[in-house]
Amino acid sequence: MKILGSRPALWPTVFTIPALVVLVALGTWQVQRLFWKLDLIHTVEAGMAAPxxxxxxxxxxxxxxxxxxxxxxxxxxxxxxxxxxxxxxxxxxxxxxxxxxxxxxxxxxxxxxxxxxxxxxxxxxxxxxxxxxxxxxxxxxxxxxxxxxxxxxxxxxxxxxxxxxxxxxxxxxxxxxxxxxxxxxxxxxxxxxxxWPQGGQTRVEFPNNHLSYAVTWYGGAIVLCFIYVIWHRKRAQEEAAAAADADAGGTPQA
CATH class of the missing domain: 2.40.50 (OB fold (Dihydrolipoamide Acetyltransferase, E2P))
Structure with a gap:
């Protein structure tokens, strides 16, 4: 493969694909949670403002x-x-x-x-x-x-x-x-x-960190892809260098 510089290695690929799926799924889940939280906050603000x-x-x-x-x-x-x-x-x-x-x-x-x-x-x-x-x-x-x-x-x-x-x-x-x-x-x-009891305990403030969580998971997916590609390119370079050395070593001397 041109992007990788060589054919995908078995075990790095076996590890990377499931991990990538999990990271993307977690990031997508946090995006969904973000929209849910924004809708909740809008509902609370509108309801609390009503008489x-x-x-x-x-x-x-x-x-x-x-x-x-x-x-x-x-x-x-x-x-x-x-x-x-x-x-x-x-x-x-x-x-x-x-x-x-x-x-x-x-x-x-x-x-x-x-x-x-x-x-x-x-x-x-x-x-x-x-x-x-x-x-x-x-x-x-x-x-x-x-x-x-x-x-x-x-x-x-x-x-x-x-x-x-x-x-x-x-x-x-x-x-x-x-x-x-x-x-x-x-x-x-x-x-x-x-x-007692003490009323007025309604909580109308909701932490909303889902965007940062989504960025973290998606960022992890990008880093994982980057590492995967770099590892394969380095491997391809090492294989090419080893092949060149083998060719040079097998060339008859004049």
Whole structure:
């Protein structure tokens, strides 16, 4: 081959082709993730800029209410409280308190994320004042739930320890009839009696390093190709030099 200077060597080629495929695939995946992240950021910015509105009755298009300021009225089912493993906005370890909310402004239920508590406040007896009873209004941000990732542990239901918000499972455990929308309503920073849980934990800042990751993977693919070509050219030069030496050594002397 003219580009390589010689025929491709077996083992370098066997190594290079799969490695090149992997590097290009990873780079392409990061490009896809980049566009997904940009779309998410646009959705969040547009939703957060919209005025607060009453959450409609289910069923409704959850995507159109993703990261929207909402208002819901009803009552908490404090007997069924779920603890989602999480860090506070300051990075402290603890839980998000997820509570079923029986709506009075529309038929059905929704899961409200009341906010963050430290590990020492997991038992309700330690924050009895914050267990709001009766009719109340929640101002917050609605957003879609997320599914478990490949490395996410299985929710430990007997210990009431959740690693991702499985709304359907929570609804079953709470004995709720009917479908609960696959979203959470994150309560805002409105003060809670006793101070716990602490609302306003919605995260709307998303790191976006996918472009640099894509450049890294594609750059690795280019470097690998460069090394492959240079190695073969050097090999071709060495073979040509060896052939020339052999020809010179075999030439009869006058």
């Amino acid at each position: 607060a509105a009453e959450l409609p009755a289910a069923p409704f298009d959850v995507d159109s209410w993703n990261y929207r300021h909402v208002i819901v009225r009803g009552a908490f089912d404090n007997a069924h409280e779920f603890h989602l493993l999480a860090h506070s906005r300051n990075g402290n370890f603890g839980y998000q308190v997820l509570v079923p909310f029986k709506r009075s402004d529309a038929p059905g239920w929704v899961i409200v994320d009341r906010g963050w508590i430290p590990t020492g406040k997991k038992q309700q007896d330690t924050r009895r004042e914050g267990l709001i009873e009766g009719e109340t209004t929640v101002h917050g941000v609605a957003h879609k739930t997320w599914a478990a990732g490949p490395f996410t542990p299985v929710n430990d239901v007997p210990r009431n320890l959740w690693f991702y918000p499985d709304v359907a499972a929570m609804a079953r455990l709470a004995g709720i009839d009917g479908t609960v929308p696959p979203l959470l309503v994150d309560a805002d920073t409105t003060p809670v009696p006793g101070g």
